[in-house]
Amino acid sequence: MSVVHRLTLGDVLGEHRRGRPLGTAVVDGDVRLTWPELDARVNRVAGALAADGVTAGGRVLWLGQNSFRVLELLLACSRLGAIFCPANWRQSADELAHVLTDLAPAVVVWEESEAVEKARGQVALDARWVRSGGDAGPGGRAEYEAWAAAGDPIDPDAEVSADSPVLALYTAAFDGRPSAALLSDAALIAHSMSLLHIRQMEDGFTYLACGPLFHVGTMMFTLAAFQLGGTVVFTPAYEPTEVCRLIERERVTQAFLFGPMIDGLVEANRDRAFDLSSLRFVSHSPEWDDMITVDDSPWCASKMGGYGQTEVGGMLTFLGLGMGGRGPAGRPSPLAQVRILDASGAEVPPGEVGEICARGHSVFSGYWNRPELNAAKTAGGWHHTGDLGRREPDGTITFIGPKLRMIKSANENIYPAEVERALKTHPAVADAAVIGVPDDRFGQSPKAIVVPRDGAAATAEELIEHVRGQIASYKKPRHVEFADEIPKKGFTPDYDLLDERYGGGGYPGA
């Protein structure tokens, strides 16, 4: 691609600096930056990163709550050709240590947290650590600001490729540990265009990032608002009253909200203390619809339906492009193709289930540091989502469920492989498999089948505690059963047989 066709996130920022000199780019607490101000900061931050050894392809890790600095660092990385990763800072120390080791960032920007400090002590990593975060913390904002201010502004027009990765988001544990999905400037910009189109975003769009920015759901709308030259309002985390206050004060057009979060806002605004009418969003309940402006764009009218994953930048298909059709996932973004393929890579006919595979502008560039997995994911020149789907006779798409096993407990996704990996690190465990058993309260709950190591012993309680010490608590098994062997299909557990033997069931999509 010739340079006259180039468009990076940094280029978009450069255009907004010129095209919206008076426009507000970001709002975050008492911080409020115009596009020229954000542009100037980004050049300094890029200079600071470069001084700390971040070069093209280098990694920068963010471990903290939502902040305008997440966008600022991403844009600085875009101008350097580097990779920015906002990670879940609430993970366990072991999980954080995995991220630090796996990504090997040259710079870590972090907010005070015991787990982060513990993880830092566990790994041998030659990185610059810059403390950011809440006003309260010692060092806190001041340290990041001093570091950024000392940066020597870079040339914003330096040569970089729009096709190299700029954003890394840790996601599903396909082989038992989280992998960082890499998205290029081109992929993120393409995805934003799809959202601009489907959400019919217009001049003046203001997005409130009140979901976690390390998750593609919040990130994708943050980037779409950025692409359009709208305003992004950052808040550290979802807090109903604060969200109401920000919607009113900033005349917010859209926010990261779904069911229970919306109920929270309705509750917080029961006395109508806040004017939420600027919000143009999905219909939810009579009280809610009365507080906001119900939006009729295909995105909101379809109640944000579709199919997506981090590896395609967010959404691959939109119900809004197949309203009235049979498949709840609708149809692909205009910048993507979907094929339903069987295990051999051949297309299955409409009505039959196969793997949802894709090509298109927003498809990711593979996982960081996973060459073998990447080769498998792009077999035959198609991105394999790892999810099962079906083309309906009318051409719309139905998402069936993950191709590997997934347990859904209290609306959280749990991948057996990840829990098994944690179990197997216990000295008393020779082998283990995890299935989902029906659970009245949570839908499903994880159950571990464990083969004890000869001569070693551990109680169910000890094993559950062990897992809880390694990965997020909701992933720990709620039941443990001991067995002499794990039946296998090839190298992987024979889940169907395990379900049959140990009471598995209730899987999503089943």
Next chain:
Amino acid sequence: MSVVHRLTLGDVLGEHRRGRPLGTAVVDGDVRLTWPELDARVNRVAGALAADGVTAGGRVLWLGQNSFRVLELLLACSRLGAIFCPANWRQSADELAHVLTDLAPAVVVWEESEAVEKARGQVALDARWVRSGGDAGPGGRAEYEAWAAAGDPIDPDAEVSADSPVLALYTAAFDGRPSAALLSDAALIAHSMSLLHIRQMEDGFTYLACGPLFHVGTMMFTLAAFQLGGTVVFTPAYEPTEVCRLIERERVTQAFLFGPMIDGLVEANRDRAFDLSSLRFVSHSPEWDDMITVDDSPWCASKMGGYGQTEVGGMLTFLGLGMGGRGPAGRPSPLAQVRILDASGAEVPPGEVGEICARGHSVFSGYWNRPELNAAKTAGGWHHTGDLGRREPDGTITFIGPKLRMIKSANENIYPAEVERALKTHPAVADAAVIGVPDDRFGQSPKAIVVPRDGAAATAEELIEHVRGQIASYKKPRHVEFADEIPKKGFTPDYDLLDERYGGGGYPGA
């Protein structure tokens, strides 16, 4: 770009075949094709083209009125990696002969025309000629249909690049003869995304191509409707009653229409014989607004304002992205950047006039067969539009006029269009043109040729003062001559003739 990121026009067709098996792709007279039918035809047509020697990079020329075959041939060329050119068949035989010689197509699809036959006789071209066109003509449709039907369907998934040219549109004569602007699949798809966004096109969009398809204005919306999986209705040319009939019958959402064409429809539908309410379009007159549904998308609300040219796939900027701003051209598409550059390639500050330059996804791939011109057009890695513009202090863009000429006075660059624009704001000026005359002291100095408005009068001194009040003093004319008319070449002054008549000369680089 990896194949998992690829998206060609042929790929989009393949997706629509799967995603909209029952949807109507094209309507043209008694022809009505679903997406699978169009897809099957395209594979046959591609096979027929291949059999006639069209390979990757080969050219296919269309000389005829609007037809669904224009889209069909374009898509077939996309699947072959070839280049399709729909040209103005109403040109003179000499002009057509230039196109034939310049493009050297392997296949020419043509409709009966004396000029085409004459041009065919003038050139030595080893091409396959396939007659298409009106039902009436001998051979007519039958010949094209027999030719297409004999094609051996190609593999629609064969490897092609989305970045190679697929569409050639002849445009402005920079060096005295028309040049074919080459647009890639990627550029056309990006441009379509901008239109989908700005026009808020939704499922079910139906476009009536009633303007010429060899012009980007009609082609760009044809392609946007295609991209979305909407329906394109073709009609040979604009005929008011037929257009009304088609809007009603096909429930057309949008058509290629502007001022005088709209007046023609209002006249043709004075007795309200046709229901035009499906049309969602710009407000124009009370009668018109009452017949249609006035659309409030940023495209229609801004009355289709913006700045564009064939070389950027259509539109580069949209008023709908800068409503209420000072610059009538608004702001760039989210997939483009604009810079206002001086003759040295340096950016000029807001408020000053320079050349509108661009980078972005929809920028063309250069002109066919014009290596030197192409090098000049992409100097410094920016596409030089050849048009003058200005960033207003609010960041919006004003289009000034074509940069046909530049005058160099005391080492300052002066663009005639800017001075003419300033002159024409004076109430006593009906028309004006500015040339450069040799000047011993300054090299050149600007001279204005002014056509006074009937009944108004202003002295040369008054006009010079008026210009000085509007733009930088060095740009003001040093000489003013009054005349009865400004000779024109199309819409622009005939500067060569003006130079001859009024003593112009000494231009830089001349």
